[in-house]
Amino acid sequence: MEEKPQNLSQIPRVKLGSQGLEVSRLGFGCAGLSGLYNAPLAHEDGCRMIKQVFTRGITFFDTSDLYGADHDNEIMVGKALKQLPREKIQLATKFGIVRLGNFQYAVNGTPEYVRKCCEASLERLQVDHIDLYYQHRVDLSVPIEETMGELKKLVQEGKIKYIGLSEASADMIRRAHAVHSIAALQMEYSLWSRETEDEIIPLCRELGIGIVAYSPLGRGFFGGKAVVESLPSESLLVKHPRFSKESLEVNETIYKRLLDLAAKHRCTTAQLALSWLLHQGTDIVPIPGTTKVGNLDSNIGSLGVKLTEEDLKEISDAVPIDEVRGEREYDALSRYMWNYVDSSSKG
DSSP: OOOOOOOSSOOOEEEOSSSSOEEESSOEEOGGGGSSSSOOOOHHHHHHHHHHHHHTTOOEEEOOTTSSGGGHHHHHHHHHHTTSOGGGOEEEEEEOEEEEETTEEEEOOOHHHHHHHHHHHHHHHTOSOEEEEEESSOOTTSOHHHHHHHHHHHHHTTSEEEEEEESOOHHHHHHHHHHSOOOEEEEEOBTTBOGGGTTHHHHHHHHTOEEEEESTTTTTGGGTBTTTBOOOTTOGGGGSGGGSHHHHHHHHHHHHHHHHHHHHTTSOHHHHHHHHHHTTOTTEEEOOOOSOHHHHHHHHHGGGOOOOHHHHHHHHHHSOGGGOOSOOHHHHHHHHTEEEOOTTTOO
16 A cells, blocks of 8 residues: 655644643654564664654653563663753653552552652653653542642652643543643543543543543554454464454454555555544644554654545544444453552552
């Protein structure tokens, strides 16, 4: 399929929320560089990829203290930042998810843990401040006001510039925002994950909160993962509900519909899916990740795909949410994998 040409140096910039944070129209999710859907890259290769991303005009980088073994992703990103102009980069990282082992996780939002995580991330990233610091998951056993109170102190101390939340409910967003302005909310948002549209996105727009869309390509599905190309044996997607054999038999039909529409618009399925998301509003910033320069250039090419209101409806209708087989991963994790650290072990 012919790809849309891309301007490798003039990616538009947008305001992310109303607090003053400005980022590139597309961000870059760094998690996959440390192995989620494929084998982890060596640091040298990961740094090289990050530099390729930056030279193409993407300046918004997303990581977390959860990604990679022993916080490997933050360490890798920190090494890459040493080779780039820090003042031109918007760096986002996250705290709050604790590994328990055997694919079991906990959440921790105590003030002591917030500070401990922030200081550890600053050290691993080798920076003096974090531009956007997210609570990766809300700890329901700790009042959000207490967590936000500590984050507010970190802003006042200059250790973080802006506060974000990830996968938070409308109530939590309102309560958190009352303590200190939330700059951005990170949510899974793609053609087959549109739960945010009814309540969360309108609330964010009411409060002046930007929206960062993670997994904007359906964890690679709309780029052909598991449909056109097989999954690597080390990929976590083999355990994802939407990538099971039974689910794929249904979801492949959705992919084929999108493939036909992509041909109509003379672009790839990934570009069409990203363009659809970009057309949902300039306050929505997708952060696709990849380990391949070709995929990077294809993602950037989505900025050149122009869609009318009729086109957007046709694309939405091609991916009916009630026809998508399998839960999105967060819903499954919420029931089966999240635990709360008991009070004796917090901090």
